[in-house]
Amino acid sequence: MPRGRESWKQQPWWYGRFRGCGYRLTVPREVILGVLSKTSGHLSAEDIYLAVHKVYPAIGLTTIYRTLELLVQMGLVFKFNFGDKRARYELAEGSKGIRHHHHLVCTHCGKVMDYTDFIDEEVELLNQIEKGLSKKFNFKITNHLIQFYGLCEKCQEK
Amino acid sequence: MPRGRESWKQQPWWYGRFRGCGYRLTVPREVILGVLSKTSGHLSAEDIYLAVHKVYPAIGLTTIYRTLELLVQMGLVFKFNFGDKRARYELAEGSKGIRHHHHLVCTHCGKVMDYTDFIDEEVELLNQIEKGLSKKFNFKITNHLIQFYGLCEKCQEK
DNA sequence: GATATTAATGAAAATGGTTTCTATTAACAA
DNA sequence: TTGTTAATAGAAACCATTTTCATTAATATC
Ligand SMILES: [Mn+2]
Ligand SMILES: [Mn+2]
Ligand SMILES: [Zn+2]
Ligand SMILES: [Zn+2]
Numbered sequence: 001m002p003r004g005r006e007s008w009k010q011q012p013w014w015y016g017r018f019r020g021c022g023y024r025l026t027v028p029r030e031v032i033l034g035v036l037s038k039t040s041g042h043l044s045a046e047d048i049y050l051a052v053h054k055v056y057p058a059i060g061l062t063t064i065y066r067t068l069e070l071l072v073q074m075g076l077v078f079k080f081n082f083g084d085k086r087a088r089y090e091l092a093e094g095s096k097g098i099r100h101h102h103h104l105v106c107t108h109c110g111k112v113m114d115y116t117d118f119i120d121e122e123v124e125l126l127n128q129i130e131k132g133l134s135k136k137f138n139f140k141i142t143n144h145l146i147q148f149y150g151l152c153e154k155c156q157e158k
Numbered sequence: 159m160p161r162g163r164e165s166w167k168q169q170p171w172w173y174g175r176f177r178g179c180g181y182r183l184t185v186p187r188e189v190i191l192g193v194l195s196k197t198s199g200h201l202s203a204e205d206i207y208l209a210v211h212k213v214y215p216a217i218g219l220t221t222i223y224r225t226l227e228l229l230v231q232m233g234l235v236f237k238f239n240f241g242d243k244r245a246r247y248e249l250a251e252g253s254k255g256i257r258h259h260h261h262l263v264c265t266h267c268g269k270v271m272d273y274t275d276f277i278d279e280e281v282e283l284l285n286q287i288e289k290g291l292s293k294k295f296n297f298k299i300t301n302h303l304i305q306f307y308g309l310c311e312k313c314q315e316k
Numbered sequence: 317g318a319t320a321t322t323a324a325t326g327a328a329a330a331t332g333g334t335t336t337c338t339a340t341t342a343a344c345a346a
Numbered sequence: 347t348t349g350t351t352a353a354t355a356g357a358a359a360c361c362a363t364t365t366t367c368a369t370t371a372a373t374a375t376c
Contacts, residue, residue: 087333130306133262150298220327
């Protein structure tokens with residue numbers, strides 16, 4: 001497989017982020033980012049392991065966890081908890097043109113849906129809240145989590 | 159200890175909820191609700207176990223978990239995940255005059271703070287979102303989770 | 317108040333996602 | 347090409363939570 005490192009190939013968008021932090025560009029890291037880039041879903045560590053395993057059977061589950069932790073810490077990947085008890089991961093907004101979004105979680109079947117609606121209104125409220133809370137509590141907000149729980153179309157029918 | 163069941167004592171607000179569902183009023187359930195009523199913090203199952211254990215050493219951790227699950231399912235208690243890996247519990251809004259609120263979580267020291275600011279504005283936005291999403295996705299929202307992550311006053315100083 | 321029914325409990329064991337340990341491998345600077 | 351050391355694989359450990367099952371006690375009935 002073309003590693004792209006020494007070649008003509010255009011380097012992916014994340015190369016600079018790694019080099020800048022002094023992290024090495026390894027096959028597992030590339031492959032895991034590749035898997036995350038190719039899906040629109042919210043994958044668990046095991047999901048990613050299985051996808052990776054098909055092509056690179058030598059890459060172990062431990063490395064999946066370690067790499068995901070690194071990617072989260074670098075801000076390239078978001079880690080979520082949707083109520084099933086495994087962590088779930090997706091590429092962060094900005095990377096690869098992904099829009100800022102939140103999630104609808106069906107409490108009956110576990111389905112997770114992205115939505116990007118009302119983001120403008122949300123950002124407005126969030127700015128207001130951020131200002132207010134940083135003044136009141138002297139708390140510096142860096143991130144937020146918004147999720148809606150309920151019943152999806154199919155689960156309402158029953 | 160006064161159980162209050164057969165006595166002069168005014169029955170706590172949750173008694174009706176149990177009877178209505180056909181659940182028995184047991185000592186562990188009373189004691190656990192008692193612990194949750196007396197704190198303003200966000201307790202883990204183990205926190206609750208230790209508090210209960212001081213007064214009723216016979217009550218086991220398993221019962222704490224089972225009871226919390228029941229209380230969550232009954233809507234008397236909320237279950238949260240703040241990033242340390244244990245679930246955390248607090249009495250639901252409404253019970254005992256607790257106001258609707260969300261949380262600020264310090265990603266450095268783990269401190270969790272309640273805030274009740276901007277709830278009116280939030281409710282307005284949430285209604286808008288709920289209408290929009292239920293129309294677009296035919297998703298019936300029953301609940302929402304909002305958390306802010308960042309640095310608390312103390313952790314900013316470092 | 318005594319008794320029967322069965323939901324609820326406690327202790328121990330199992331579960332399962334995640335982390336740690338350690339010897340080995342490979343990225344990359346020189 | 348070589349040396350340094352970060353990164354990896356696999357096995358074992360971890361640990362919050364759940365399951366199992368024999369025992370207890372809450373409630374309804376007498
Ligand atoms: Mn998403
Ligand atoms: Mn709270
Ligand atoms: Zn559903
Ligand atoms: Zn802090």
